[in-house]
Amino acid sequence: MARRYDSSTTTFSPEGRLHQVEYAIEAINNAGTCVGILAKDGVVMASEKRVTSGLLAPSKSSEKTYKLCQHAACNVAGLTADANILIDQARLRAGRYEYQYSEDIPIEQLVEHVCNYKQAYTQYGGLRPFGVAFLFAGYDQHHGFQLYQSDPSGNYSGWKATVIGANNQSGKSLLKNEYGATPEEKDDEMKVEGAEEETSMPDVNKALQLAVKVLNKTMDATASSPEKMELFVMSLKDGDVVHKILNTEETKKVIDEVEAESSAAGDS
Template identity: 55%
Template sequence: MSRRYDSRTTIFSPEGRLYQVEYAMEAIGNAGSAIGILSKDGVVLIGEKKVTSKLLQTSTSAEKMYKIDDHVACAVAGIMSDANILINTARVQAQRYTFMYQEPMPVEQLVQSLCDTKQGYTQFGGLRPFGVSFLFAGWDKNFGFQLYMSDPSGNYGGWKAAAVGANNQAAQSILKQDYKDDATREEAVELALKVLTKTMDSTSLTSEKLELAEVYLTPSGNVKYHVHSPESLTKLLVKHGVTQPAAETS
């Protein structure tokens, strides 16, 4: 039935659906999952890495986490080449706002501006939707810490906890049950690791298979974006009982 209506992004089916947008969402469903959790003192982002080649220099490259501005970062699920274009667009928009008004761009305004771009690619012929979903984490003086999720259609919304990518429905179910409004950042990290352990495709969770980033305020009041190193991730996995500590060799 869809074959008559999916050849153009601008053609509606009789049911009022845009099949090309739904195909883009299906591509995201096959990508490594990403989870965002809002806590009272920060935002935690965690993502499953699909590329685990031993030849990949993981200490200097990121697959899931990207910094947009000093106060905003994002986690990605979907086609990375599409994500790179949108991330660069968001960075330019954030810097233009800072140059014009001499203050950081409000998080929701940045997300809305990027989603307007994404929506335009579903509205005009000769284009295809971006096959990527984002989880945006940031802080501004208007609303404090914030977490937003956006999809290829250009929709976005503020969330306390959200998941995109593979097995996102199962992850959302666990988040609904276990999320607490007054959770600290450490508790959010523990919950994120628990959710990823139960929903990822791999049988065991190791530091090579995930990326973890946090957005929080330093004691001096500055916004800090921190990506955990593989060594730090290994310690966290052991601390929260996800993996066993390595046996010491004599």
């Protein structure tokens, strides 16, 4: 039945589905994993770096994390070429807003603009959906640090912690159990439903460790290494938003802390 309705982005199936959009979402589910975690003093984003060939020259800039403006950044899962178009749109919108109003654009308005652009590609004939999903991290003076997720359909939603890309369901289940939980709560299997609503946010260091745990669970590699993951932190310093991609030594330190915690838990 689907074969009769999947040739056009604009044609609904009898079940009310747009198959081309679902195919784009499925393509993202095979992309490298990206993790976003909201901390009380910043936002952490971690992504899997897939090395397709040892002959490739190392990139001079990140292929997963992009700065949109001084107070916003994003992580990409899916087709990088598609992402570049949308990233340019976001940067253009942020620049025009600042020029027009002499202040930073609210994060949700920036996300909504990009998602409206993506949604148009599911509504007009002769176009295909963008094969990319985003995690948006940002800060504004009214709502503080924020984390949003968007997919090819143009939907977006705010999150405390989420995962996109390969094995995202197993990553989300880990986040659901460990985000904001104390060691006593992790051991308690009789947690009542809805308890996650009262979770306390971790600090940036704890969020980095949790992000590495998620990547360790979702990546195919048996052992984690700094070459296989990229860690990004957005934080405040003297009132200014700071973007930082951890270098190899800093990433290795976080990985070692996670392994030490795991071994200690195993010994106990």
